[in-house]
């Protein structure tokens with residue numbers, strides 16, 4: 001039986017395009033889920049082997065729906081990442097003129113990336129948010145009314161969604177940043193991380209013990225003292241009351257690297273809780289330099305020295 005993986009659907013989302021790029025998913029069955037929550041719930045329920053979900057965009061930043069799923073609930077693990085360049089198209093039913101477009105529907109992360117274009121070309125248009133760009137395209141094709149009862153004139157989606165849902169492109173490459181990239185992750189149940197490659201990333205969530213001056217600094221110190229570079233840090237509410245935040249952090253390196261492991265041990269001491277979300281190969285293949293004194297051998301040498309001192 002082939003493995004089944006959920007992805008944020010329906011067909012022709014950027015997430016589906018990303019899922020097709022994960023080597024681990026070659027030959028697997030891809031199953032569309034209506035939301036990020038549903039895709040991840042299917043992993044937790046054991047209905048699918050894993051899920052592909054968007055996590056970060058170069059223009060809009062983190063995809064909070066994904067971060068919050070990873071931060072809360074039953075633990076999960078990120079096993080791999082993919083970077084996908086994203087280009088946006090304005091799609092409409094055949095026969096629609098650009099000048100007639102008043103109501104647009106898309107995904108919030110796509111809206112944030114096309115805002116300047118819409119302001120410049122369709123200043124009177126109103127934009128509604130849908131669960132994905134492909135769901136937006138499907139609703140235009142099917143004339144599905146939105147929550148306010150109106151039928152949308154156009155959707156902002158991937159060029160592929162036009163072909164899939166029989167829509168015409170009224171404008172192409174409407175993204176404000178032509179180099180925009182979205183990062184997607186493969187989420188699995190927790191398990192042993194894959195072997196370090198030398199070009200790795202580790203994702204974790206640090207929950208501060210109590211709100212006090214310097215709590216964030218204490219977290220950051222664990223990494224800086226061991227020469228570990230952060231590639232992303234995001235504060236998110238824990239969901240346990242007003243003002244309670246945790247930090248979702250990506251760092252360069254693998255949990256098997258001594259400097260990353262030592263920093264995580266430091267976090268374990270200063271935080272109320274640390275959720276390890278996986279070590280996996282970086283999609284950009286970058287091999288960051290290891291600072292002097294932070295290589296595996298340096299940590300081993302220091303440990304041997306201390307043992308000798310202790311007799």
Ligand SMILES: O=C(O)C(=O)C[C@]1(C(=O)O)C=C[C@@H](O)C=C1
Nearest residue numbers: 013014015054107109132133182
């Ligand atoms: O709506 C889609 O097509 C998605 O795959 C989601 C998503 C996202 O969440 O960032 C993916 C890529 C684009 O940046 C816009 C939307």
